[in-house]
Amino acid sequence: MTILDKIIERKKQEISDSKSKISLQQLKDSEFFGRETYSLKETIKSKSGIIAEFKRQSPSKGIINDKVSPLEVVSAYEKLGASGISILTDKDFFGGSFEDILNVRNHIHIPILRKDFMIDEYQFYEAKSMGADVVLLIAACLSPQQTLEFTELSHELGLEVLLEIHTEDELGHYNSSIDLVGINNRNLKDFKVDLQHSVHLKNLLPENVLSVAESGIYNIQDYFYLKEKGFDGFLMGEYFMKNTNPAQAFEEFISNI
Numbered sequence: 001m002t003i004l005d006k007i008i009e010r011k012k013q014e015i016s017d018s019k020s021k022i023s024l025q026q027l028k029d030s031e032f033f034g035r036e037t038y039s040l041k042e043t044i045k046s047k048s049g050i051i052a053e054f055k056r057q058s059p060s061k062g063i064i065n066d067k068v069s070p071l072e073v074v075s076a077y078e079k080l081g082a083s084g085i086s087i088l089t090d091k092d093f094f095g096g097s098f099e100d101i102l103n104v105r106n107h108i109h110i111p112i113l114r115k116d117f118m119i120d121e122y123q124f125y126e127a128k129s130m131g132a133d134v135v136l137l138i139a140a141c142l143s144p145q146q147t148l149e150f151t152e153l154s155h156e157l158g159l160e161v162l163l164e165i166h167t168e169d170e171l172g173h174y175n176s177s178i179d180l181v182g183i184n185n186r187n188l189k190d191f192k193v194d195l196q197h198s199v200h201l202k203n204l205l206p207e208n209v210l211s212v213a214e215s216g217i218y219n220i221q222d223y224f225y226l227k228e229k230g231f232d233g234f235l236m237g238e239y240f241m242k243n244t245n246p247a248q249a250f251e252e253f254i255s256n257i
């Protein structure tokens with residue numbers, strides 16, 4: 001069983017538990033459900049392109065940083081020029097929570113990506129109710145048909161979609177309604193990271209698709225290399241979060257670009 005299989009198995013249980021506690025109607029009645037969302041398609045072009053991620057831990061790295069406050073960190077990311085914020089909401093494998101988005105939403109005026117493993121319609125209503133603007137669809141967890149249906153549902157709810165792919169086969173999950181395509185440099189089976197991976201797959205994407213290089217961007221050279229290869233966005237988590245002061249690490253990074 002791969003780590004992704006384990007995550008999905010646990011996620012199904014988590015969704016079933018959530019459904020028994022909070023109805024769809026309660027989600028629709030919540031404070032943020034009707035809010036206008038921010039567009040990552042816009043900010044990815046108008047700002048640095050960096051989607052800075054708040055991530056306490058991960059299956060590949062264990063604990064990265066569980067000492068810092070989401071609000072302090074992501075407010076600084078916004079102030080310093082991030083195009084968007086990614087927040088892991090998975091608890092068991094990433095140490096995240098819905099509250100991490102809920103508690104920062106009123107203070108953040110750039111798009112927030114709900115980073116989770118989306119496999120059920122219910123989660124899209126959750127995403128809207130917690131104040132997210134964008135959702136991640138991981139091709140490895142979905143069929144092309146589910147990807148299409150979840151994209152349509154996201155748009156009905158006013159959410160944008162970042163489709164994550166890792167293999168050539170997964171290019172078949174792309175449909176023209178997708179807002180942005182992320183190419184994960186990290187193989188989720190063995191956690192190996194290879195930037196060439198995103199460069200290769202990017203060349204196979206339709207032209208004019210907004211593309212995001214995800215994972216394993218560990219220095220400024222990586223950023224410039226991927227930018228030169230035509231990427232619009234750069235999803236970066238660990239590089240900032242591994243520092244005692246992630247905001248300072250972000251500031252130093254962005255002052256060089």
Ligand SMILES: O=C(O)c1ccccc1NCC(=O)[C@H](O)[C@H](O)COP(=O)(O)O
Pocket residue numbers: 003004053055058059060061184186188191214215216217235236237238239
């Ligand atoms: O990071 C992991 O170990 C991981 C394992 C299984 C599924 C997803 C995983 N990561 C999620 C991500 O996509 C990354 O957090 C994100 O791309 C940022 O990566 P990095 O800059 O390398 O922290």
